[in-house]
Amino acid sequence: MHVQRTPLVSTTLGTTRDLVSFHFGAGRAGQKIYIQASLHADETPAMLTAWRLKQRLIELDAAGRMRGEVVLVPVANPIGLSQHVLGQFIGRFEANSGQNFNRQFPMPAAKALVERVGSRWCRDDAAYNTRLLRAAVCEMLGETTPRNEFESLRLALLKHASDADVVLDLHCSLEATMHLYTSPASWPAIEPLARYLGANGVLLATDSGGQSFDEIHALLWNEVRALLPDDVPLGAPNIAATLEHRGQRDVDYEHADGDAEAIVSFLIARGVIEGEAPEMPALDRSATPLAGSEQLIAPVSGIVIYRAEVGAVLKAGDAVFDIVDPLTDAVTTIATKNDGVFYMRRATRFVYAGAPMGRVTGAKAFRTGVLIGA
Numbered sequence: 001m002h003v004q005r006t007p008l009v010s011t012t013l014g015t016t017r018d019l020v021s022f023h024f025g026a027g028r029a030g031q032k033i034y035i036q037a038s039l040h041a042d043e044t045p046a047m048l049t050a051w052r053l054k055q056r057l058i059e060l061d062a063a064g065r066m067r068g069e070v071v072l073v074p075v076a077n078p079i080g081l082s083q084h085v086l087g088q089f090i091g092r093f094e095a096n097s098g099q100n101f102n103r104q105f106p107m108p109a110a111k112a113l114v115e116r117v118g119s120r121w122c123r124d125d126a127a128y129n130t131r132l133l134r135a136a137v138c139e140m141l142g143e144t145t146p147r148n149e150f151e152s153l154r155l156a157l158l159k160h161a162s163d164a165d166v167v168l169d170l171h172c173s174l175e176a177t178m179h180l181y182t183s184p185a186s187w188p189a190i191e192p193l194a195r196y197l198g199a200n201g202v203l204l205a206t207d208s209g210g211q212s213f214d215e216i217h218a219l220l221w222n223e224v225r226a227l228l229p230d231d232v233p234l235g236a237p238n239i240a241a242t243l244e245h246r247g248q249r250d251v252d253y254e255h256a257d258g259d260a261e262a263i264v265s266f267l268i269a270r271g272v273i274e275g276e277a278p279e280m281p282a283l284d285r286s287a288t289p290l291a292g293s294e295q296l297i298a299p300v301s302g303i304v305i306y307r308a309e310v311g312a313v314l315k316a317g318d319a320v321f322d323i324v325d326p327l328t329d330a331v332t333t334i335a336t337k338n339d340g341v342f343y344m345r346r347a348t349r350f351v352y353a354g355a356p357m358g359r360v361t362g363a364k365a366f367r368t369g370v371l372i373g374a
């Protein structure tokens with residue numbers, strides 16, 4: 001294992017921050033796996049899981065069991081970690097720009113990439129072309145000059161991930177059950193991980209509209225594919241998923257150990273780590289389209305009383321929460337329209353009218369446009 005420190009652009013005089021990455025099995029011919037945690041800096045369960053995973057990878061590396069390369073970034077957002085304003089931890093948005101740390105990731109333009117590879121595209125080797133594309137992406141990212149600390153963080157993360165076969169982005173939600181987001185294309189490869197993690201919500205979307213870290217490589221691949229002649233084959237893009245390690249306050253050794261071990265089992269099952277993969281538990285719930293998940297909105301302001309626990313399996317018409325108005329005595333009950341799992345809810349107990357309150361999975365897609373929140 002070796003440790004790499006990538007200095008970020010210094011924002012103000014006398015301050016510096018590094019992005020620290022841990023590299024296991026570097027230079028091995030096998031697959032490259034990239035794992036990062038807490039890109040939204042206030043999502044601590046992910047960071048604890050990554051720390052436990054690091055301990056396990058150190059053991060496995062020392063035992064000579066690495067068959068591929070794993071790059072682990074347990075603290076993916078040192079900028080956000082420092083954003084404490086009037087006692088509040090602001091880890092989701094960059095304080096200077098207001099941008100969500102996990103939206104609108106910038107990638108090189110598809111046309112420029114196709115031109116960069118030029119006459120080297122091969123007409124009979126899809127895997128070779130994928131390597132060419134990944135190398136061109138890394139090359140162009142390497143030529144980019146970040147203008148500020150935020151851009152330098154994004155660039156450093158993208159450089160780690162751009163030539164990876166598998167990208168896992170570890171997050172958590174507000175109050176939630178273990179769930180994950182991935183694309184229909186990645187889902188067959190991610191399913192073993194969902195099973196080892198015991199995920200009871202799997203949300204599928206090719207393009208959620210947010211250009212989040214796990215989606216951008218496949219989106220770029222689609223654009224490049226569309227520009228290439230039909231007789232130039234291109235291997236599949238990387239396999240990518242965003243894992244939501246329950247709610248922000250679910251920070252304990254038991255969950256972190258279980259989740260880290262699930263990732264290790266997934267890596268063994270993929271052949272990245274030598275060994276016999278443990279038996280895969282059955283998937284708790286079938287994957288559902290992200291466009292089918294119902295976003296519950298508070299129709300009025302008031303005090304929130306949740307009537308459904310996170311992880312509850314609900315039927316259409318089941319009450320999810322009440323909103324109490326102590327001035328008028330009105331009690332407004334909100335029910336779900338879906339049959340599905342109540343996989344996440346907000347942590348606040350007082351809401352304004354129009355506030356997003358939680359989500360229930362649904363088998364039938366009905367939403368269009370941007371599918372994820374701010």
Ligand SMILES: [Zn+2]
Nearest residue numbers: 040043171172
């Ligand atoms: Zn997040």
